[in-house]
Each structure stands twice: as structure tokens, then as C-alpha cells.
Amino acid sequence: MLSWLSSVLPQLLFVLFGAMALGCAVAMVAHRNPLYSAISLVGVFVSLACLYLTLQAPFIAAIQVIVYAGAIMVLVVFVIMLLNVEEEVRRPVRLHFLIPVGVLLAAVLVGEAAFMLSLGGKSVPPPAASGVGLTASIGTGMFTKYLLPFEVTSVLILMALVGAITLARQGRTPLLAAPGHATEEPPVLDASGGLVLKSGDTAATGRAFAREQIRSGEAAAPSNVARGEGEEEGR
Amino acid sequence: MITLNYYLALSAVLFTIGVVGVIVKRNAIQMFMCIELMLNAVNLTFVAFSSYFGDVTGQLFVFIVMTVAAAEAAVGLGIIIAIFRNRESLDVDDASVLRL
Numbered sequence: 001m002l003s004w005l006s007s008v009l010p011q012l013l014f015v016l017f018g019a020m021a022l023g024c025a026v027a028m029v030a031h032r033n034p035l036y037s038a039i040s041l042v043g044v045f046v047s048l049a050c051l052y053l054t055l056q057a058p059f060i061a062a063i064q065v066i067v068y069a070g071a072i073m074v075l076v077v078f079v080i081m082l083l084n085v086e087e088e089v090r091r092p093v094r095l096h097f098l099i100p101v102g103v104l105l106a107a108v109l110v111g112e113a114a115f116m117l118s119l120g121g122k123s124v125p126p127p128a129a130s131g132v133g134l135t136a137s138i139g140t141g142m143f144t145k146y147l148l149p150f151e152v153t154s155v156l157i158l159m160a161l162v163g164a165i166t167l168a169r170q171g172r173t174p175l176l177a178a179p180g181h182a183t184e185e186p187p188v189l190d191a192s193g194g195l196v197l198k199s200g201d202t203a204a205t206g207r208a209f210a211r212e213q214i215r216s217g218e219a220a221a222p223s224n225v226a227r228g229e230g231e232e233e234g235r
Numbered sequence: 236m237i238t239l240n241y242y243l244a245l246s247a248v249l250f251t252i253g254v255v256g257v258i259v260k261r262n263a264i265q266m267f268m269c270i271e272l273m274l275n276a277v278n279l280t281f282v283a284f285s286s287y288f289g290d291v292t293g294q295l296f297v298f299i300v301m302t303v304a305a306a307e308a309a310v311g312l313g314i315i316i317a318i319f320r321n322r323e324s325l326d327v328d329d330a331s332v333l334r335l
Contacts, residue, residue: 014237018245025249025272029256034264041268044249048275055242055286060294064278067301072271072308079312080264083319095328102258106251113247117240124239124287132291133282141291142298149295153302160306167313 013054020047034080038073045069057133242283250276263315263325267308274304 024043031037045068052061131137142150189195213219253276256269278297285293315325322329 010237014241018241021245022248022252025252028265028268028272029252029260034262034268037265037268041271044272044275048279051242051245051279052282055282057282057286057294060278060282060297063298063301067305068271068275072305075308075312076264076268079315083316083325085262085264085325098258102255105258106255109251109254110247113244113251117244117247120240125236130289132289133286133294137291138294138298141295146292146295149299153299156306157302160309164309164313167310168316 010054014051017047017050017054021051034085035077038077038080041076042069042073045073052133055133056130059133059135059138239283239287243280246276246279246283249273249279261326261328263318263327263330266327267311267315271304271308274300 021044024040024047028037028040028044031040045064049061049064049069052058052064210219214221250273253269253273256272257266260266260269278300281293281297281300285291285297318330319325324330
């Protein structure tokens with residue numbers, strides 16, 4: 001009984017997680033709401049991670065969950081919620097031919113893959129337990145033979161970081177003011193002509209704003225400084 | 236017995252679903268997610284080959300592909316935010332010209 005179970009278990013796991021991945025992928029394409037698509041995509045990532053585990057690649061499985069299902073999908077969901085995208089509006093489709101073209105291309109791709117797989121003569125047996133997918137072996141490969149691609153990757157990440165910030169920031173980069181071109185704001189005078197604010201005096205600006213709020217009743221005066229305004233100037 | 240071909244077939248079908256999604260979908264974020272699905276299908280191929288042939292190179296490739304996918308996610312979502320800010324829409328049909 002136990003030997004039968006252990007012989008059928010790989011097939012069982014493959015069918016389970018493969019079907020889960022396929023179902024989630026179809027659901028992702030079928031949903032009109034981007035948020036549901038994103039959740040379905042997380043399902044694909046998790047079931048692929050389980051497939052990696054059955055392929056004896058625990059490091060890649062962990063990275064898959066951490067980087068894909070964790071970081072990238074959080075970014076996508078964050079953007080979806082930031083932009084507050086509603087359901088995809090049903091509008092007259094401009095490019096009617098796209099759906100038949102898509103189905104045709106899918107048929108061609110699947111047919112091509114099936115043809116290639118049917119050509120492949122001897123089928124490779126499943127691997128014996130080996131240490132290939134363990135972290136130590138991956139680290140050894142990454143820091144010896146493939147050190148240059150690894151380092152180039154870090155440069156790529158840096159470029160992506162700078163590019164993303166540049167693309168997503170609002171407005172232009174402020175120009176540095178040249179010494180002769182500094183814009184001087186005129187000083188603010190009160191009703192009697194006394195100097196209330198100088199440009200650049202942020203503390204005085206804050207005090208004047210708070211005083212204005214207290215006077216108009218928007219904010220309650222704090223009990224310890226309600227006696228008068230003269231003392232806070234002296235501090 | 237699960238041979239290598241099972242994994243390759245599953246990967247091919249996943250990739251095809253991604254291709255169909257990119258062609259059919261009009262929402263920029265959903266097209267983006269379909270591209271991620273295609274990258275994952277390729278990753279499955281890499282890991283399957285690496286595991287069946289006992290060579291670690293495929294899994295290193297997967298690591299690099301994931302890094303590229305992360306960079307792509309950052310830049311792509313930045314572009315999507317910029318498009319949305321200019322056009323108030325995520326529909327790629329609305330972004331069919333370069334000028335504003």
C-alpha cells in the first residue's frame with residue numbers, strides 16, 4: 001500500500017499543482033477586474049513554487065514565493081489600488097480581429113509545442129535525489145562561474161530603481177537656484193505695518209499660521225500659551 | 236512516471252495562455268501580468284531541465300530571470316502610472332499616440 005502510494009505520489013502532485021496553475025492562469029485572463037486577475041496570478045505563482053519543490057529545487061521555490069508572490073505582486077496590487085481601477089469598461093472594441101488572431105496564435109503555439117514534444121525520442125526519467133537545487137550548490141555556481149552576470153544584475157536593478165522613480169514622480173525636477181536668480185518673496189506685513197514674516201523664516205510662518213487658526217476658531221488654544229502671544233516670541 | 240515532457244507541455248500551455256492574454260486584454264496592468272505569466276512558464280522549463288539533467292545552470296538562469304522580472308515590474312508599473320496620470324485611463328487603446 002505504502003509503496004503504491006509512493007509510486008503514484010509524483011503523478012498526483014504534478015496533476016494537482018499543474019491543474020491549479022492552469023486554472024488560475026485561465027481565471028487570470030478571464031477576469032475583467034484587475035484585482036481578481038492579480039489574486040489569480042498569485043495562485044499561479046504558488047502552484048509553480050510547489051512544482052519547483054517536486055522538481056527538487058527548494059531554493060528556487062522559496063525565491064518564487066518571496067520575490068514573485070511577495071514583492072512583485074504586492075507592487076502590482078499596490079498600483080491597482082493606487083490608480084483605483086474599476087472593472088474594465090465594456091467599450092466598442094476597435095480591433096475586432098485581435099481575438100481570432102489570438103486564438104489562432106494559441107493553436108499554432110500549442111500545435112508546435114505538441115509536435116516538438118512528440119518528436120523528442122527518448123523520454124528522460126525523473127531524476128534521482130541530488131543536491132543540485134540546494135542553496136549551497138546554487139551559491140557556488142553564482143559566485144564562481146556566473147559572477148559577472150550576477151554583478152551585472154545589480155547594475156540592472158540600480159538602473160530600474162532610478163528609472164522607476166524618475167517615471168513615477170510628479171512634476172519636474174526642481175532646478176537649482178543660481179545665486180542671482182533666487183526668487184525673493186516679499187515680507188508679510190500686518191494691518192499696522194509691522195513686519196510679521198520674512199521669507200525663509202519657517203518657524204515664524206508656523207507660529208503665524210497657528211495664531212490665525214486659533215483666532216478663527218479652527219483650533220483650540222493650548223492652555224499653557226493662551227496667556228499671550230508675547231512670550232512665545234521671546235523663546 | 237512523470238517524464239520531462241510533462242513539464243515542458245505544462246510550460247507550453249502556460250506560455251500560450253500568457254500570449255493570448257497579452258493579445259486579447261486591453262488593460263495595461265492585465266497585459267503586464269500576462270507577461271509575468273510568460274516569464275514564469277519559461278522559468279518552469281529552466282527548472283525542469285536543470286533538475287532532470289542534474290545541472291545547476293538552469294536554476295541560476297531562473298534567478299537572473301526573476302531579477303529581470305523585478306526590474307521590469309518596477310519600470311513597467313512606473314510607466315503605467317505615468318500613462319494613467321496623463322490620460323486618466325489604463326486602456327491601451329487610449330494610449331495609441333505618442334503625443335499628449
